[in-house]
Amino acid sequence: MSKFSWDQAFSDGAQYRPMNNFALAKILDEVPKIGKALDIGCGTGDLALQIASFGYDVTGIDGSKVAIENAHSKAIEAGVINHVTFIHQDIDDQDLPTGSYALITAKLVIAFIDYKKLFKKVSASLMHDGVFMVQTPLMVRDVNYPDNDETRHLKRISVDESELSAALNANFKTVEILTTEYSGHWGIDKTYVAKSPSR
Numbered sequence: 001m002s003k004f005s006w007d008q009a010f011s012d013g014a015q016y017r018p019m020n021n022f023a024l025a026k027i028l029d030e031v032p033k034i035g036k037a038l039d040i041g042c043g044t045g046d047l048a049l050q051i052a053s054f055g056y057d058v059t060g061i062d063g064s065k066v067a068i069e070n071a072h073s074k075a076i077e078a079g080v081i082n083h084v085t086f087i088h089q090d091i092d093d094q095d096l097p098t099g100s101y102a103l104i105t106a107k108l109v110i111a112f113i114d115y116k117k118l119f120k121k122v123s124a125s126l127m128h129d130g131v132f133m134v135q136t137p138l139m140v141r142d143v144n145y146p147d148n149d150e151t152r153h154l155k156r157i158s159v160d161e162s163e164l165s166a167a168l169n170a171n172f173k174t175v176e177i178l179t180t181e182y183s184g185h186w187g188i189d190k191t192y193v194a195k196s197p198s199r
């Protein structure tokens with residue numbers, strides 16, 4: 001999907017399902033307490049604000065100007081603007097600082113970006129014992145998907161489960177599946193938690 005259509009989607013009020021607070025708390029249990037967080041493809045900032053509510057300073061990056069403006073307004077309204085920064089930036093073009101973040105998250109975004117390149121950058125950008133969370137819809141290799149509107153949409157917003165798993169295992173020492181959720185007839189979403197960059 002192009003950057004223009006994301007702006008259009010957010011102008012039309014697009015919203016995506018929220019991160020389960022219990023799952024987030026479980027992830028944060030394992031994240032170093034001192035350190036910053038980064039949310040990649042932050043959209044209108046809900047996850048970044050949720051992470052900030054646990055006491056982290058958070059940066060959100062998104063390629064949609066409309067989403068970033070919206071996120072910034074929400075942070076002002078929530079009174080946490082001193083703890084969150086939202087940046088309008090294409091993540092495919094953005095280098096990340098080395099050894100910096102305690103937590104990096106990418107929720108419902110990796111299907112739209114060069115995620116294999118991203119994982120290398122994320123791995124280098126996590127501090128010691130830092131945690132990377134990826135949540136994404138998946139296509140499963142041994143399933144025979146029918147060709148219809150639902151599965152064509154699914155293809156646009158998903159990544160191949162086996163390729164994703166290989167890319168995570170190539171860049172991180174431990175990879176766990178924290179949640180598996182089913183939606184519609186064919187949809188499956190997983191939340192992965194990866195740790196200890198493999199340097």
Ligand SMILES: C[S@@+](CC[C@H](N)C(=O)[O-])C[C@H]1O[C@@H](n2cnc3c(N)ncnc32)[C@H](O)[C@@H]1O
Pocket residue numbers: 006015016017040041042043044046061062063064067089090091092106107108109112113
């Ligand atoms: C489905 S939305 C999810 C937004 C948010 N993570 C959430 O869960 O509510 C996908 C987001 O990825 C962003 N995005 C897509 N390609 C991007 C890129 N190359 N760089 C930065 N953000 C991108 C879009 O602007 C959009 O906000």
